[in-house]
Amino acid sequence: MSEVTKKPMITDVFVAGARKGWNIAVTSTVPNVLMAFVVIKALKITGLLDMMGTVFAPVMAVVGLPGEAAAVLMGAWMSMGGAVGVAVSLFDSGHLTGEHLAILAPAIYLMGSQIQYAGRILGVVGTKAKLIPIMIGFSVLNAFIAMFLMNILV
Amino acid sequence: MAGTPLHDRKVSVGSYIALAFAIVFFSGFMKSAEWYGVFDFTTLNGSFGKVVYAVKDTAEGIQASTYTMRGKGGSGARDGFIFAFTLIPTVMFALAMIEVLEHYGALNAARKLLSPLLKPLMGIPGDTGLALIASLQSTDAGASMTRGLIDEGKLKEKEADVFTMFQFSAGATIVNFFSSGAILFTLTNTDGSAAVPASIGLCLIVMFVLKIFGANMMRLYLTMAEKKQANTGVHGEAA
Incomplete structure (x- = not known):
C-alpha cells in the first residue's frame, strides 16, 4: 500500500472499487442468483408457482402486481440478491413485466435480508427481543408503501 | 459486506461537487446517447x-x-x-464509481448536510450522522457505531431504537442496491429498449424516505408504549 501522504491516483481508486465489486459479485451476487433460479425452477416444476400466483393475486393486485410477485418478496426477506434473481427469472418467463420490476425494486430492499440482519444489526446494537417483530412489521409495511408509491410513480 | 472506514474528515467544496455529481450520475437525468450521457451510470454501463x-x-x-x-x-x-x-460488470462498475465518489468525500458532504436534519426528521441527535452514513454502506459498520454511541451515552434507549429501525429496513442501502438491484435497470425488452421504467435515483429516494418513515413509526410506537405504561402505572397505584 502507498504512503499516507501520497494521494492515490484516481484510476487506482476506481480499480480498488471495481475489485470490491468483483468480490461482492462473486461471493454474494452469483451464489444468491443461482439459488434463486433453482428455487424458481423447483416452484415451476411442482406447480407451486402457479398456485402462489392464484393465492396471492388479490393481495398483490392492490399494488398493481400479479400473484407470482409474492415469490420475489418472500425471497427478499431471506436474501436481497436472491430476490433480484427471482425477479429476473420471472421477468424472463413473462410472469413479470418491466413495470412490475420497478414497483418491486425498492420493496425488495426495504424488507430484505431481515433474518440475517436481525443478528447483524439488532444483535450488535442490543435491541430488546420484544421489539424485533415490531421492527420486522414496520419493514414489511415500508415495503408495501414503497410498492404502492412506485405503482403510482411508474 | 466489508465496511469502508469512515473518518470524520473535513468537508470541502469538492465534497459537495462530488455529492452533486453522484446524484446526477445515478439519477438517470443525463441518460442519453448524446455526449452528456457521459454523466450517466446506465449509459456508461453500456450493453453486451x-x-x-x-x-x-x-x-x-x-x-x-x-x-x-x-x-x-x-x-x-x-x-x-x-x-x-x-x-x-454492473456490480464492479457501480462499486468502482461509489469508491471514486467516496474518495472525493461525497458521503461526507451528505453527512454534513444531514446532521442538522436528524433531530427534526427522526428525533435523534446530529452526532449520529456519521453512523447513519456508515450504515448506508455497511450494516456492520452502522450497527457497531450505534453500539458505540449507546455505550458513550450519546444515544438514549428510545433514540437508539428509532435509529436502529432506520438501519434495519433496507440495511446497507447503497452497497446492497448497487450490488444487485441496479442490475434490474440493465434488462431490456425484446426490442432492445430498457425494460424498467424507473431510475436508480428514484428507487434510492423512495427507499430513503421510507427508512425515515419507518423510524418515525417506531418513534410513534415507543411514545405510545411509554404513555400506556405510564397510565397502567397510575391505575396500579390507585387500585
Whole structure:
C-alpha cells in the first residue's frame, strides 16, 4: 500500500472499487442468483408457482402486481440478491413485466435480508427481543408503501 | 459486506461537487446517447453485444436473428449462473464509481448536510450522522457505531431504537442496491429498449424516505408504549 501522504491516483481508486465489486459479485451476487433460479425452477416444476400466483393475486393486485410477485418478496426477506434473481427469472418467463420490476425494486430492499440482519444489526446494537417483530412489521409495511408509491410513480 | 472506514474528515467544496455529481450520475437525468450521457451510470454501463442464434434464408438474402449472449430458453442453476455472470460488470462498475465518489468525500458532504436534519426528521441527535452514513454502506459498520454511541451515552434507549429501525429496513442501502438491484435497470425488452421504467435515483429516494418513515413509526410506537405504561402505572397505584 502507498504512503499516507501520497494521494492515490484516481484510476487506482476506481480499480480498488471495481475489485470490491468483483468480490461482492462473486461471493454474494452469483451464489444468491443461482439459488434463486433453482428455487424458481423447483416452484415451476411442482406447480407451486402457479398456485402462489392464484393465492396471492388479490393481495398483490392492490399494488398493481400479479400473484407470482409474492415469490420475489418472500425471497427478499431471506436474501436481497436472491430476490433480484427471482425477479429476473420471472421477468424472463413473462410472469413479470418491466413495470412490475420497478414497483418491486425498492420493496425488495426495504424488507430484505431481515433474518440475517436481525443478528447483524439488532444483535450488535442490543435491541430488546420484544421489539424485533415490531421492527420486522414496520419493514414489511415500508415495503408495501414503497410498492404502492412506485405503482403510482411508474 | 466489508465496511469502508469512515473518518470524520473535513468537508470541502469538492465534497459537495462530488455529492452533486453522484446524484446526477445515478439519477438517470443525463441518460442519453448524446455526449452528456457521459454523466450517466446506465449509459456508461453500456450493453453486451448480441450473438447470432438462428439464420434464415429469405427472399432478401440471409437474415440472422440475434439475442444476448445468455441465450434463450435456459433454466435452473445453469441459466442462473450465466445470468449472474452478466451482472458482474454492473456490480464492479457501480462499486468502482461509489469508491471514486467516496474518495472525493461525497458521503461526507451528505453527512454534513444531514446532521442538522436528524433531530427534526427522526428525533435523534446530529452526532449520529456519521453512523447513519456508515450504515448506508455497511450494516456492520452502522450497527457497531450505534453500539458505540449507546455505550458513550450519546444515544438514549428510545433514540437508539428509532435509529436502529432506520438501519434495519433496507440495511446497507447503497452497497446492497448497487450490488444487485441496479442490475434490474440493465434488462431490456425484446426490442432492445430498457425494460424498467424507473431510475436508480428514484428507487434510492423512495427507499430513503421510507427508512425515515419507518423510524418515525417506531418513534410513534415507543411514545405510545411509554404513555400506556405510564397510565397502567397510575391505575396500579390507585387500585
